[in-house]
Amino acid sequence: MIKLLDRLLLFLYSVAIGAASIIAIVAASGGFSVKWLNEVVSEFTGDSRVVQGSVIGVAIIVLLISMRFFVLSIRRDGNSAPSINQRTEHGDIRISVETVENLALKAASRTKGVKDLRARVRVSEAGLGILIRAFVDGEGSIPTLSEEMQRTVSQQIEEATGIPVAEVSVFIANVTQAPTTFKSRVE
Structure with missing residues (x-):
């Protein structure tokens, strides 16, 4: 059950990080107009406390998932070769x-x-x-x-x-x- 949960987390984490990377690459290479980006950010940041809380919440979730994968990567699996x-x-x-x-x-x-x-x-x-x-x-x-x-x-x-x-x-x-x-x- 834990392995299935870890696989699901890894899948979701990979999709989220991949999407964020693509958006960052497109934005950094000028794929979005500055005017459009300003409009999106201003619409999204109507109430700065809600935005700040959302960003902190998402960042904590990503940090916890990252820590879980870090622990899995350094832990020796005793069942690797039964x-x-x-x-x-x-x-x-x-x-x-x-x-x-x-x-x-x-x-x-x-x-x-x-x-x-x-x-x-x-x-x-x-x-x-x-x-x-x-x-x-x-x-x-x-x-x-x-x-x-x-x-x-x-x-x-x-x-x-x-x-x-x-x-x-x-x-x-x-x-x-x-x-x-x-x-x-x-x-």
Whole structure:
């Protein structure tokens, strides 16, 4: 939720600063007549206290947004590269979640009859939760194929990383259609 708010603020801030920059460039290069600018300013500044309060309010808002982006720019994001950390007698081991996902894909692809695989890894106290999304060719039993994929992925991940796998969920998204070959008739 905070990231969405920051993105919205950044968008609005960028649009406002961009528009102000374009207006400043056009005004500085003589794009507006002096008479017209004087009329706009005099219409806008009918009551100087209202104008002064508006300018101060907008300036405070822009300053707060700028400070927020400054803090975001210097703060180190601990979630930039999600990893699984293990402590051994020789030191720390960090394995990226992307590495585990690729290992799961490699293991799942060994199952005959699967196509277009995708993997997601969740880290929990019980171990890794792996979700495999696949298309199948429809030639064999889907439950048998899914169980084989679960077993293969679980064994491969535990063997390669040493991290226990709590569950492997398989989602069969669809059945792929084999390209049909048509023979042309010559008459």
